[in-house]
Amino acid sequence: MRLVPVPDVTQHAISVGSVSHAYARPDSGVVQTLNSVSLDIRKGELLCLIGPSGCGKSTLLNIIGGLVSPTAGEVRVNGQPMRGPAPKEIAYVFQENTLFPWNTILENIKVALEFQGVPVSDRQDRANQAIEAVGLSEFAHSYPHQLSGGMKQRASLARALSLQTDILLMDEPFAALDEQTRTYLGEELSVLLAATNKTIVLVTHSLTEAVFLADRVVVMTARPAEIKATINVNTGHPREPSFTTSAEFSDLRNELYALLRDEIEKTVGGFVGRAAARDRERRAVAGEGGARS
Numbered sequence: 001m002r003l004v005p006v007p008d009v010t011q012h013a014i015s016v017g018s019v020s021h022a023y024a025r026p027d028s029g030v031v032q033t034l035n036s037v038s039l040d041i042r043k044g045e046l047l048c049l050i051g052p053s054g055c056g057k058s059t060l061l062n063i064i065g066g067l068v069s070p071t072a073g074e075v076r077v078n079g080q081p082m083r084g085p086a087p088k089e090i091a092y093v094f095q096e097n098t099l100f101p102w103n104t105i106l107e108n109i110k111v112a113l114e115f116q117g118v119p120v121s122d123r124q125d126r127a128n129q130a131i132e133a134v135g136l137s138e139f140a141h142s143y144p145h146q147l148s149g150g151m152k153q154r155a156s157l158a159r160a161l162s163l164q165t166d167i168l169l170m171d172e173p174f175a176a177l178d179e180q181t182r183t184y185l186g187e188e189l190s191v192l193l194a195a196t197n198k199t200i201v202l203v204t205h206s207l208t209e210a211v212f213l214a215d216r217v218v219v220m221t222a223r224p225a226e227i228k229a230t231i232n233v234n235t236g237h238p239r240e241p242s243f244t245t246s247a248e249f250s251d252l253r254n255e256l257y258a259l260l261r262d263e264i265e266k267t268v269g270g271f272v273g274r275a276a277a278r279d280r281e282r283r284a285v286a287g288e289g290g291a292r293s
């Protein structure tokens with residue numbers, strides 16, 4: 001594992017400073033999700049967040065995007081403290097398809113541009129450019145239900161790109177897609193993003209996707225999430241599909257899995273352990289009952 005040198009502060013697009021977070025639970029308890037997470041993200045960097053399911057990745061992304069407030073600590077974007085959503089600076093692509101079903105792809109993008117305050121005269125051109133960038137020009141006037149899952153995610157990406165923000169936050173954008181489609185979209189994304197110089201934070205549960213796309217992969221622990229390790233991927237963008245069969249790729253992927261394995265076990269193993277304990281209890285009770293009868 002290579003540790004990342006502390007980058008020049010003036011270069012940070014995003015600074016996460018000692019961020020902790022807990023959700024309130026209905027029973028008046030709390031779910032502690034993040035424990036003093038600090039992370040500096042350089043301008044133009046593609047950073048992947050990876051960690052066991054439920055550890056707090058989406059929560060961290062939402063805190064970076066100003067959609068959720070941290071319980072402690074702060075996030076700075078371009079040096080300014082985040083106080084709420086910043087649609088002029090940050091665009092989102094979510095796992096679920098968030099397109100309006102009653103609007104065509106073109107209309108969906110124009111609505112987003114309207115929310116962002118882009119003048120009417122610029123909306124059509126900006127929307128068309130973004131649709132072209134993701135190869136959907138032929139389907140600009142189609143409705144979301146007329147597109148495949150992969151095309152809908154491309155349309156969501158086009159909407160995010162049309163906003164021309166410097167920062168793009170992506171929360172498992174390909175998770176609902178089949179493996180071939182997600183591999184292909186990952187390759188497309190690498191080509192597309194190489195040309196944009198955007199700062200991107202991508203949450204993924206795919207080790208392959210993380211190594212293929214990231215400049216840096218941040219591995220998070222089981223909840224409450226802390227940063228367990230950071231791994232650099234030094235190959236330039238855009239990355240060729242052949243990168244995935246290189247020795248460097250498999251070494252990095254293996255290193256990531258080794259780091260994640262313990263954390264996944266803590267999450268999944270805890271559940272299996274509890275289920276096994278319940279089973280033992282049930283059998284013990286049944287045994288006692290049998291002895292009494």
Ligand SMILES: Nc1ncnc2c1ncn2[C@@H]1O[C@H](COP(=O)(O)OP(=O)(O)O)[C@@H](O)[C@H]1O
Binds near residue numbers: 023033054057060223
């Ligand atoms: N709105 C919420 N209220 C209460 N608990 C939540 C809420 N959102 C998420 N959680 C809980 O917080 C933890 C972290 O969630 P999340 O950030 O979505 O994890 P991840 O994206 O890593 O899978 C999970 O245990 C989840 O159940």
Ligand SMILES: [Mg+2]
Binds near residue numbers: 057
């Ligand atoms: Mg999530």
